[in-house]
Amino acid sequence: MNLKHLRYFWVTARAGSVAAAGKQLHLTPQTVSAQIKLLERDLGTTLFIPVGRGLELTEAGRLALSYADEIFALSQDMVSSLRATGVKEQAAATFRVGISNVLPKSLSHRLLLSLRKSAKPVRLVCRDGTIEALLGELALHRIEMMLADRPMPAGLAVRGHSRKLGESALAFFASPRLARQDAGFPACLNEAPLLLPGQNAAVRGEIDRWLGEARLYPRVVGEFDDSALMKVFAQAGEGYFPAPAIISDEICARYGVIEVGRLDDVRDAVWLISTERRIQQPEVDAVLKAARSAVFNIPAGSETAG
Incomplete structure (x- = not known):
């Protein structure tokens, strides 16, 4: 693949039209268009379709653009690094x-x-x-x-x-207004709102197993693939949530929650x-x-x- 052709495609995709790309590249629109056609021929797929006076990327074009972004970002990194070799x-x-x-x-x-x-x-x-x-x-x-x-x-x-x-014991947290004072841990989780990591989290299966063995039946009100989003919901008092005990102090200070208990036999690695x-x-x-x-x-x- 000719990187010059790829660059013309990249500039055109960012500019939105061959004419605008030609101005940026100081080339005629015909030259830019011809170079893109050569790239499409090499790749065996169409990268643009005409829309009004401009161009729109095809699905293959969007994929090619994501790779081109990385290729030219890396090339800029290379240039910057090589130029820095002569600097103290x-x-x-x-x-x-x-x-x-x-x-x-x-x-x-x-x-x-x-x-x-x-x-x-x-x-x-x-x-x-x-x-x-x-x-x-x-x-x-x-x-x-x-x-x-x-x-x-x-x-x-x-x-x-x-x-x-490494690995850490698992702790459970809740906002102060939600944490039940009338029940100790883990009984406080029974019938309480619970926020859990999504099914993709390795520790999720261990949590489900532990809840079943302990005969606890909380109300799962949310599942989150993003751990930070889960903590934001808990900060608003939406439910109890689990997290590694090793960062308990940081979680309590940042989100205004309290630790209600921890499990040494459930480990988060x-x-x-x-x-x-x-x-x-x-x-x-x-x-x-x-x-x-x-x-x-x-x-x-x-x-x-x-």
Whole structure:
């Protein structure tokens, strides 16, 4: 694929018409149109359809634009990094991390804080999403590593490596006006409104199992794939909710809730997943060490691989 053709397509998609793109590129509209036709021929698909006096992207065109955005962003990163080699002050290297949306944001921040304190400047790029989407990004090397609540599933055509950073007991929280004073934990959950992580969260099955074994029957009023959104609902007094006990103080201070009890036999884990070629990167090693010592209080050398 000719990157010059791709650039003409990219500018045209952003400008909305061949004429506008031609002005930006200092080329005639005929030249731009011809170059885009060559790209469409190479790709074997149509990227634009005429709409009035402008152009509209096809489904293939929208997909191509998303890749082109990343390609030219990376090219700009390359230019910036190469130009910085002659400067005494070292340019910050970009390090891309995927974060599963079921992980608490404050815990993710604590795990990645070590990258901001490294001797080598790092520009951190965080991408939030489902574990399935992030594994796709990892396979295409669009991210260097990812944080998730489970290891990489078996059977994937990705040569990857999973390491457990640590685990925490599960605590339950509620706004002060909702927390029942007449019943201790866990009886206070019975028939009470409950906010839960979505079915994609690894800990969800353990919570459901525990509720059944304890013969507790709360009213599940909400399920959330995004842990931060669940806490916002709880802050408004919508229900009790679970979260890792290791960040209890931060949750209570930020959302104005109180901890009503915790379960030592239900554990919420955090895993670091990277492709095999990334395992030895100093940034990955920094996250591993910070998680073991500062976050989970695990002695060095006792991490779990998967």
